[in-house]
Amino acid sequence: xxxxxxxxxxxxxxxxxxxxxxxxxxxxxxxxxxxxxxxxxxxxxxxxxxxxxxxxxxxxxxxxxxxxxxxxxxxxxxxxxxxxxxxxxxxxxxxxxxxxxxxxxxxxxxxxxxxxxxxxxxxxxxxxxxxxxxxxxxxxxxxxxxxxxxxxxxxxxxxxxxxxxxxxxxxxxxxxxxxxxxxxxxxxxxxxxxxxxxxxxxxxxxxxxxxxxxxxxxxxxx
Amino acid sequence: xxxxxxxxxxxxxxxxxxxxxxxxxxxxxxxxxxxxxxxxxxxxxxxxxxxxxxxxxxxxxxxxxxxxxxxxxxxxxxxxxxxxxxxxxxxxxxxxxxxxxxxxxxxxxxxxxxxxxxxxxxxxxxxxxxxxxxxxxxxxxxxxxxxxxxxxxxxxxxxxxxxxxxxxxxxxxxxxxxxxxxxxxxxxxxxxxxxxxxxxxxxxxxxxxxxxxxxxxxxxxxxxxxxxxxxxxxxxxxxxxxxxxxxxxxxxxxxxxxxxxxxxxxxxxxxxxxxxxxxxxxxxxxxxxxxxxxxxxxxxxxxxxxxxxxxxxxxxxxxxxxxxxxxxxxxxxxxxxxxxxxxx
Numbered sequence: 001x002x003x004x005x006x007x008x009x010x011x012x013x014x015x016x017x018x019x020x021x022x023x024x025x026x027x028x029x030x031x032x033x034x035x036x037x038x039x040x041x042x043x044x045x046x047x048x049x050x051x052x053x054x055x056x057x058x059x060x061x062x063x064x065x066x067x068x069x070x071x072x073x074x075x076x077x078x079x080x081x082x083x084x085x086x087x088x089x090x091x092x093x094x095x096x097x098x099x100x101x102x103x104x105x106x107x108x109x110x111x112x113x114x115x116x117x118x119x120x121x122x123x124x125x126x127x128x129x130x131x132x133x134x135x136x137x138x139x140x141x142x143x144x145x146x147x148x149x150x151x152x153x154x155x156x157x158x159x160x161x162x163x164x165x166x167x168x169x170x171x172x173x174x175x176x177x178x179x180x181x182x183x184x185x186x187x188x189x190x191x192x193x194x195x196x197x198x199x200x201x202x203x204x205x206x207x208x209x210x211x212x213x214x215x216x217x218x219x220x221x222x
Numbered sequence: 223x224x225x226x227x228x229x230x231x232x233x234x235x236x237x238x239x240x241x242x243x244x245x246x247x248x249x250x251x252x253x254x255x256x257x258x259x260x261x262x263x264x265x266x267x268x269x270x271x272x273x274x275x276x277x278x279x280x281x282x283x284x285x286x287x288x289x290x291x292x293x294x295x296x297x298x299x300x301x302x303x304x305x306x307x308x309x310x311x312x313x314x315x316x317x318x319x320x321x322x323x324x325x326x327x328x329x330x331x332x333x334x335x336x337x338x339x340x341x342x343x344x345x346x347x348x349x350x351x352x353x354x355x356x357x358x359x360x361x362x363x364x365x366x367x368x369x370x371x372x373x374x375x376x377x378x379x380x381x382x383x384x385x386x387x388x389x390x391x392x393x394x395x396x397x398x399x400x401x402x403x404x405x406x407x408x409x410x411x412x413x414x415x416x417x418x419x420x421x422x423x424x425x426x427x428x429x430x431x432x433x434x435x436x437x438x439x440x441x442x443x444x445x446x447x448x449x450x451x452x453x454x455x456x457x458x459x460x461x462x463x464x465x466x467x468x469x470x471x472x473x474x475x476x477x478x479x480x481x482x483x484x485x486x487x488x489x490x491x492x493x494x495x496x497x498x499x500x501x502x503x504x505x506x507x508x509x510x511x512x513x514x515x516x517x518x519x520x521x522x523x524x525x526x527x528x529x530x531x532x533x534x535x536x537x538x539x540x541x542x543x544x545x546x547x548x549x550x551x552x553x554x555x556x557x558x559x560x561x562x563x564x565x566x
Binding site for chain 2: 126134
């Protein structure tokens with residue numbers, strides 16, 4: 001039936017493209033999560049009256065975040081070509097897209113992390129200080145657990161932005177559904193391929209949103 | 223136990239404005255005291271209590287707790303010292319992501335108590351504060367009073383010598399306030415803990431403190447034993463606080479009218495100051511002497527050091543009996559007596 005409705009689809013190519021989209025999204029999401037938490041924590045801790053109040057570090061991190069958030073993603077990929085080549089040994093395929101995906105999404109997520117951390121009750125942080133907690137204890141046992149639902153919702157939003165980014169990266173050679181839709185679909189005027197790719201991407205987005213909402217709800221004991 | 227010398231805290235609100243929140247406080251707190259600080263909002267009492275464990279850095283002055291000079295400690299020393307100073311808060315400040323049990327375990331994790339010992343200690347604390355059965359509840363499932371009990375258990379986890387209470391009952395209703403205060407007295411007796419509490423309610427001071435300091439614009443304007451302060455408030459602000467629980471002088475004016483209307487007998491004011499032995503005074507006197515005693519008006523309140531308050535009575539009957547009764551009260555009991563009016 002699938003072949004009747006979408007006569008031009010090559011199932012093998014299609015599965016490879018879907019797999020590549022998942023691969024890029026998930027690996028980039030893990031990288032974004034780690035780098036974003038790091039950036040968000042640095043922004044939060046070095047801010048005025050923060051635990052590690054430091055104007056210089058705060059300025060540098062904020063500048064990094066703002067600059068990489070300002071560059072449109074398609075240009076960021078081009079800009080990072082030398083860096084990507086150095087790091088991954090290639091600029092093509094799903095692996096070639098990863099550095100740009102992470103560097104494009106992490107500053108965005110970092111801001112969301114900063115906002116989530118600021119929402120943590122200051123009284124609770126103070127209580128931990130009054131108990132004699134180290135800063136590392138405050139980070140790992142107070143700040144991160146207490147902001148976890150917001151960190152997860154933020155990650156969901158970021159994941160969906162990342163899926164969009166992978167499609168864009170696909171258009172310049174990274175593979176995945178974006179690449180399949182553009183090269184095999186659009187350029188050959190096989191619009192059924194563009195349509196099926198759109199449908200699959202929408203389904204992937206819904207799956208991420210559903211999982212994110214579920215986990216955030218489950219964690220929230222407020 | 224705790225000695226504070228010349229403690230000050232100045233906040234720079236902007237480049238030109240300074241606010242002196244705590245102004246040159248010198249004070250000693252003895253072991254086992256329940257020492258209350260009372261003042262209106264903005265009097266600096268909250269800043270003061272936060273200076274004691276250096277949640278605020280003092281601008282000037284010296285704090286010594288248990289022979290350890292808190293004010294000169296470096297980061298690590300301060301962390302260790304803080305593990306021996308419990309603190310509870312107005313808004314409880316529990317971690318919502320942890321259950322009751324896990325919240326109470328938190329300070330034990332911080333101080334590095336081995337896992338095997340934690341569970342016993344936590345259960346002991348849960349029983350002490352009366353939360354058995356709520357071990358696995360999350361803070362959002364608890365009432366305000368129960369949350370504060372968790373806060374108290376958490377503060378006691380590392381067996382501190384001192385407990386700081388920052389408006390610990392101000393967010394609670396009167397009945398819950400009383401149960402929390404009873405719990406504080408209970409742990410003060412059981413564990414010999416020194417408790418420092420700040421409040422704006424004289425009721426709290428009256429109910430559990432043995433010493434009190436009254437704060438106004440960063441200074442301590444009056445301090446002493448709770449009874450002495452109740453009995454002879456020197457400052458206006460203290461008088462206002464005492465009126466919170468004892469009623470105001472207006473009632474005494476009404477009394478003057480009442481007294482005028484009694485045409486015979488002797489009207490006497492009995493002053494109870496920290497009475498614990500003579501609370502049955504009226505019935506004793508009535509049994510011993512052949513007189514009638516008529517209670518006109520009065521207000522007696524219970525403090526940690528006994529009953530405090532005054533009672534206006536009319537004694538009627540044989541003159542010599544009345545005189546003997548008065549002499550008996552003056553000589554044999556510690557109740558102060560004042561003859562207000564003598565008719566006949």
